[in-house]
Amino acid sequence: NAxxxxxxxxxxLKTGQSMTLQCAQDMNHEYMSWYRQDPGMGLRLIHYSVxxxxxxxxxVPNGYNVSRSTTEDFPLRLLSAAPSQTxxxxxxxxxxxxxxxxxxxxxxxxxxxxx
Amino acid sequence: xxxxxxxxQSLIVxxxxxxxxxxxxxxxxxxxxxxxxxFPGKGPALLxxxxxxxxxxxEGRFTISFNKSAKQFSLHIMDSQPGDxxxxxxxxxxxxxxxFGAGTRLTVKP
Numbered sequence: 001n002a003x004x005x006x007x008x009x010x011x012x013l014k015t016g017q018s019m020t021l022q023c024a025q026d027m028n029h030e031y032m033s034w035y036r037q038d039p040g041m042g043l044r045l046i047h048y049s050v051x052x053x054x055x056x057x058x059x060v061p062n063g064y065n066v067s068r069s070t071t072e073d074f075p076l077r078l079l080s081a082a083p084s085q086t087x088x089x090x091x092x093x094x095x096x097x098x099x100x101x102x103x104x105x106x107x108x109x110x111x112x113x114x115x
Numbered sequence: 116x117x118x119x120x121x122x123x124q125s126l127i128v129x130x131x132x133x134x135x136x137x138x139x140x141x142x143x144x145x146x147x148x149x150x151x152x153x154f155p156g157k158g159p160a161l162l163x164x165x166x167x168x169x170x171x172x173x174e175g176r177f178t179i180s181f182n183k184s185a186k187q188f189s190l191h192i193m194d195s196q197p198g199d200x201x202x203x204x205x206x207x208x209x210x211x212x213x214x215f216g217a218g219t220r221l222t223v224k225p
Contacts, residue, residue, distance in 0.1 A: 042215040097211050106158030
């Protein structure tokens with residue numbers, strides 16, 4: 001079991017460029033989510049999905065798109081990168097949500113710098 | 116407005132001492148309160164969690180104390196070890212909405 005796999009680990013973009021952060025899990029988890037981690041701000045939820053074909057916005061969704069075509073994959077798209085999107089991004093998954101089993105499994109993160 | 120406030124930002128403790136990290140929340144609907152531990156270069160990992168129907172939960176050296184009326188909860192690390200040095204995040208959730216505190220960087224000196 002690889003768990004939650006994120007690629008790439010590091011990325012540098014220029015302002016205005018677009019890119020996709022990849023996230024895959026092999027635990028057959030229904031719930032997947034994206035967080036960004038900034039100093040002094042903790043982890044903030046960007047988007048989440050409770051199953052294939054279902055996505056919803058979190059706390060800080062602006063500038064990001066997501067889709068969930070399969071249970072395993074949950075890519076995060078930056079449409080037009082801005083310096084304010086410089087952050088460490090974490091993908092997380094859970095067996096289900098709104099139930100007693102709410103342990104989140106996190107990937108190892110993607111460090112993104114936007115110049 | 117940050118829904119979960121965590122303190123202190125950083126904490127230095129001697130080996131064998133007790134580390135205490137505090138969190139306060141706003142939304143009384145929150146029904147799940149986990150603590151996550153994060154080592155440098157790694158993603159957070161669940162350490163211990165509590166639900167509001169109990170006031171304390173202990174797992175080994177780690178204890179969560181929960182005060183529902185004060186809307187506060189805390190993590191106590193007994194006999195702190197250098198290997199406990201990490202960043203700790205408290206969180207609070209209801210259904211699909213989980214909010215994290217800003218994190219506490221713990222350093223345990225040998």
